[in-house]
Amino acid sequence: xxxxxxxxxxxALLRRGVAPRYAHRAEVEIAAHHRxxxxxxxxxxxxxxxxxxxxxxxxxxxxxxxxRFAGRKELxxxxxxxxxxxxxxxxxxxxxxxxxxxxxAAAATHAIWPVPHDAARISxxxxxxxxxxxxxxxxxxxxxxxAAGFAVLAYRQRIALRWPITGIVLLCAVVALINxxxxxxxxxxxxxxQAGIGFGTKMLPREFALALSKAVPALLPxxxxxxxxxxxxxxxxxxxxxxx
Amino acid sequence: MPMAGQQQYxxxxxxxxxxxxxxxxxxxxxxxxxxxxxxxxxxxxxxxxGYEIARxxxxxxxxxxxxxEGVLYPALxxxxxxxxxxxxxxxxxxxxxxxxxxxxxxxxxxxxxxxxWRHVSAGVELILGAxxxx
Numbered sequence: 001x002x003x004x005x006x007x008x009x010x011x012a013l014l015r016r017g018v019a020p021r022y023a024h025r026a027e028v029e030i031a032a033h034h035r036x037x038x039x040x041x042x043x044x045x046x047x048x049x050x051x052x053x054x055x056x057x058x059x060x061x062x063x064x065x066x067x068r069f070a071g072r073k074e075l076x077x078x079x080x081x082x083x084x085x086x087x088x089x090x091x092x093x094x095x096x097x098x099x100x101x102x103x104x105a106a107a108a109t110h111a112i113w114p115v116p117h118d119a120a121r122i123s124x125x126x127x128x129x130x131x132x133x134x135x136x137x138x139x140x141x142x143x144x145x146x147a148a149g150f151a152v153l154a155y156r157q158r159i160a161l162r163w164p165i166t167g168i169v170l171l172c173a174v175v176a177l178i179n180x181x182x183x184x185x186x187x188x189x190x191x192x193x194q195a196g197i198g199f200g201t202k203m204l205p206r207e208f209a210l211a212l213s214k215a216v217p218a219l220l221p222x223x224x225x226x227x228x229x230x231x232x233x234x235x236x237x238x239x240x241x242x243x244x
Numbered sequence: 245m246p247m248a249g250q251q252q253y254x255x256x257x258x259x260x261x262x263x264x265x266x267x268x269x270x271x272x273x274x275x276x277x278x279x280x281x282x283x284x285x286x287x288x289x290x291x292x293x294g295y296e297i298a299r300x301x302x303x304x305x306x307x308x309x310x311x312x313e314g315v316l317y318p319a320l321x322x323x324x325x326x327x328x329x330x331x332x333x334x335x336x337x338x339x340x341x342x343x344x345x346x347x348x349x350x351x352x353x354x355x356x357x358x359x360x361w362r363h364v365s366a367g368v369e370l371i372l373g374a375x376x377x378x
Binding site for chain 1: 318
């Protein structure tokens with residue numbers, strides 16, 4: 001067995017739904033076991049070829065190993081059991097993180113400019129900058145980071161691409177309907193920090209374009225990882241069609 | 245007798261069933277939990293890595309128990325996933341060893357398995373003894 005064969009074994013285990021930690025450990029343990037068998041056989045005086053053949057027979061074929069690991073439910077990754085979770089997880093994470101960040105921003109605003117808000121201390125330029133930073137954070141950085149994070153997770157677990165694609169596209173569609181704002185206006189409480197979601201039928205083409213403009217960069221990491229995976233293991237053993 | 249190269253035992257910890265085709269083809273539950281029992285028993289003495297466990301099983305049972313490496317590692321991982329074993333990795337002479345040790349839960353499980361085994365083997369001994377005196 002070569003080092004490449006053990007890497008291919010790990011790849012095959014991942015594609016069969018074995019959790020990454022167990023697939024990686026299997027690669028490390030079986031490779032070390034194989035070397036132990038080789039050394040022992042060589043110490044007994046066997047030739048290198050005999051020792052290698054004996055170690056290969058003792059370890060067993062890849063197919064047997066893969067079936068043994070894949071046949072155990074305890075070793076299956078959660079995403080292999082519930083791949084549809086990838087369709088909803090990005091949007092749920094965005095909701096939770098978005099609410100937490102908005103609460104933090106509200107608390108920071110309140111701490112810096114206590115009630116009654118002293119809007120006079122905030123220049124129009126500063127308010128515009130804060131507004132821009134909030135839009136960048138909530139409507140671009142957060143969703144794109146989440147999309148990249150879920151792409152890496154999906155790659156690590158070698159799940160079917162349709163689920164993370166669904167989740168990321170859904171996330172981008174929802175984010176396109178969201179507005180956040182920070183600014184100064186007239187009235188007794190001139191400082192405002194707001195977030196909202198909604199759509200208007202007249203605005204739909206614009207919102208669709210906005211969703212598309214987010215989906216394209218959001219999906220890039222996923223397709224790049226897919227491309228990397230397909231080139232890295234092109235010559236490996238036959239794998240079932242996952243992460244494809 | 246198992247044929248050369250044939251897997252003698254397969255350990256299924258999720259259902260606690262073990263199959264020894266040549267011996268218990270008609271009654272797989274007879275050997276239920278034996279590989280789990282012996283692996284846990286070995287690891288109760290000291291932490292070991294896979295190759296050590298495989299050799300200790302073979303030598304300790306004088307060749308009667310040979311789980312096979314393709315069975316041993318999935319079984320060890322499954323026992324760890326169930327919280328019966330704890331694993332740690334260590335770099336030794338240029339290679340990574342994964343050492344396994346019993347957890348408190350594994351120790352309790354081992355006690356139950358030993359108790360069950362003694363109960364069953366005592367029963368079998370009684371039957372064998374009675375049959376021998378006929």
